[in-house]
Amino acid sequence: MSRCLISHLEVQGFIERCMTAVGTKPHHARSLAEVLVEGDHRGHYSHGLNRMDMYVKDIQTGICAKDGEPVVEKESVATALVDGKNLLGPVVGNFCMNLAMKKAKEVGIGWVVAHGSNHYGIAGYYAMQALKENMIGMSFTNTSPLVVPTRGKECTLGTNPISVAAPSKDGDSFVLDMATSAVALGKVELHERRGDTIPEGWGCDAQGTLTTDPKRVLNGGGLVPIGGSEATGGYKGYGLGMMVEMFCGILAGAKYSKNIRTWKVTDRVADLGQCFVAINPDNFAAGFNDRMSELLTIQRGLEPADAEKPVLAAGDPERMNIKKCEELGGIPYHINVVNYMNECGKRVGVSPLLPCDKLLPDQ
Amino acid sequence: MSRCLISHLEVQGFIERCMTAVGTKPHHARSLAEVLVEGDHRGHYSHGLNRMDMYVKDIQTGICAKDGEPVVEKESVATALVDGKNLLGPVVGNFCMNLAMKKAKEVGIGWVVAHGSNHYGIAGYYAMQALKENMIGMSFTNTSPLVVPTRGKECTLGTNPISVAAPSKDGDSFVLDMATSAVALGKVELHERRGDTIPEGWGCDAQGTLTTDPKRVLNGGGLVPIGGSEATGGYKGYGLGMMVEMFCGILAGAKYSKNIRTWKVTDRVADLGQCFVAINPDNFAAGFNDRMSELLTIQRGLEPADAEKPVLAAGDPERMNIKKCEELGGIPYHINVVNYMNECGKRVGVSPLLPCDKLLPDQ
DSSP: OOEEEEOHHHHHHHHHHHHHHTTOOHHHHHHHHHHHHHHHHTTOGGGSGGGHHHHHHHHHTTSSOOSOOOEEEEEOSSEEEEEOTTOOHHHHHHHHHHHHHHHHHHHSEEEEEEEEEOOOSOTHHHHHHGGGGTOEEEEEEOOSSOBOOTTOOSOOBOOOOEEEEEEOSTTOEEEEEEOSBSSOHHHHHHHHHHTOOOOTTSEEOTTSOEESOHHHHHTTOEEOBTTOSTTTTHHHHHHHHHHHHIIIIIHHTOOOGGGSOOTTOOSSOOOEEEEEEEEOGGGSOSOHHHHHHHHHHHHHTSOOSSTTSOOOOTTHHHHHHHHHHHHHTSEEEEHHHHHHHHHHHHHTTOSSOOOOOSEEOOO | OOEEEEOHHHHHHHHHHHHHHTTOOHHHHHHHHHHHHHHHHTTOGGGSGGGHHHHHHHHHTTSSOOSOOOEEEEEOSSEEEEEOTTOOHHHHHHHHHHHHHHHHHHHSEEEEEEEEEOOOSOTHHHHHHGGGGTOEEEEEEOOSSOBOOTTOOSOOBOOOOEEEEEEOSTTOEEEEEEOSBSSOHHHHHHHHHHTOOOOTTSEEOTTSOEESOHHHHHTTOEEOBTTOSTTTTHHHHHHHHHHHHIIIIIHHTOOOGGGSOOTTOOSSOOOEEEEEEEEOGGGSOSOHHHHHHHHHHHHHTSOOSSTTSOOOOTTHHHHHHHHHHHHHTSEEEEHHHHHHHHHHHHHTTOSSOOOOOSEEOOO
């Protein structure tokens, strides 16, 4: 009985209470709570409630601004440069994505970049906003250095995610939301805690050599770009990570590459760069949704190599996780995470705390 | 003495003569010749002179149109949908990229997609056009199915390349030009011819299992997406391949996925979908080129894991190849390729043929 079930609304309310208790504006707290719950709902627990204490601390210490709104600094009918004013990442993200969608409705595309931003949760959240308007959405962010470029041995790039969402038919969609590293740091940490080795192609040691020992990756080594070694195309993942940095830190005039503060060290403002794009299929060939649906159907209908593992499309694993939550009637959380966050809630004096009465049998 | 040196202009003139001999309009022939020579110049021999006979045949058989110009079907200040009218890929590509750049100069971004196109050579050629105007360029194309989606065993996606070019200072730049498969088919073919095995993570057999035997990849198997197996993140490469298809076949209303004709089988028009983007850094934070230069300097200045292998940025291997050609005073070609193309030239009655008097010592 290590897991308990908590409803979407209970988690969201709790995060909002914790954030407003330390002085966050209510609608900023709501923006953050929505992104974090959506992360958990989609099964990306590393980007959900699990990180709430970081955001609470950012507001408490004043390293992140609690007041103000993002400002448009430069604008055309199709583009904008936004100053995020050091506000919470989701506040900046929602502002920029809404602006991009407004422009895309008018001229077919909106390309908006922001400097002065902070961690914004799952990149897919912003890309998916465009689906509500039957548009294509994209979102990119730079992050603290955790990835070693091909041939190097020092971390100079973040996991710099790429997210792209495209609408199909009947609410179906394609949602790619991926780090440009082979895996997230959390996966390596998980293997280390369990005492397991990691597959070759996830990370390297301090000498830049690929290793299957998670300890070596975490102590002076780093994640490697998608593709793994140079022989298997790791330089492509490295190039994609650089592309994301170019769209974010470089285009927006934010911090970039190894000039971004170290992961988990909040000694100075993050000044992250982020990029948000909306594209209106109506400006291109008619019948987008039908073709998108057929494209997804072709892949999902393929005979799998292993009968137990159906061929999926990007976004399907998350869709399956959401369905599981709906069947259970809530989001399953590990008791330790709930207790930890309730301690955090007590410290800032909120009530009620997260309920942990609906225990789930162990998996 | 298996290689000979031919000047850039000699190769270009020869390709133009061969193409016009079969009825291609002179400026269309020039567009094609320029892209192919640039492919060789950058060291991507698989996308250069080596493919000329395919284009000659496409015009001879009439499977590709020799007359007409691309047409804008739908347009906003920032977007356009183009009918490539089944013209040569480079004719469509240049038309679309020029249009994207014109829009980017006016409103900061131009996003142009084309249906009814054909093979357009290296994707990087079009992205790099934007560098001349100090803009960011992107180019994507779908291609004949050669890649097996993660968990599948049938080829339903092309090698669907992503190219992104961004200007730095003093003529320097970042130029990513990558297939979304782990490697190009040509690399597997080369290993098969040599009798070598391939690294795990390049391709799979007809059962969808990763294999190190190039024969199995070429006979009923297929290339796998960047990232290789599911455990090492192959689903990310698969997602990127789908993203490119979404920007190309789906957005443009061209053929897509397994509906694209089989590679090397030109029994029907290709109707490829392609996407061209230009972004003007002037619309975003001032100082783009300086930051881009610093980003490249950080990576190139890293201490390499292996002292013999410096850390590079995307575009550097091609820059080194161009420098080598300049030092040699021409592009080195294998005699067999020159002879083969001269036979092709003779058949269509052109003269002069490619010179092969400047022999190079074996490597």
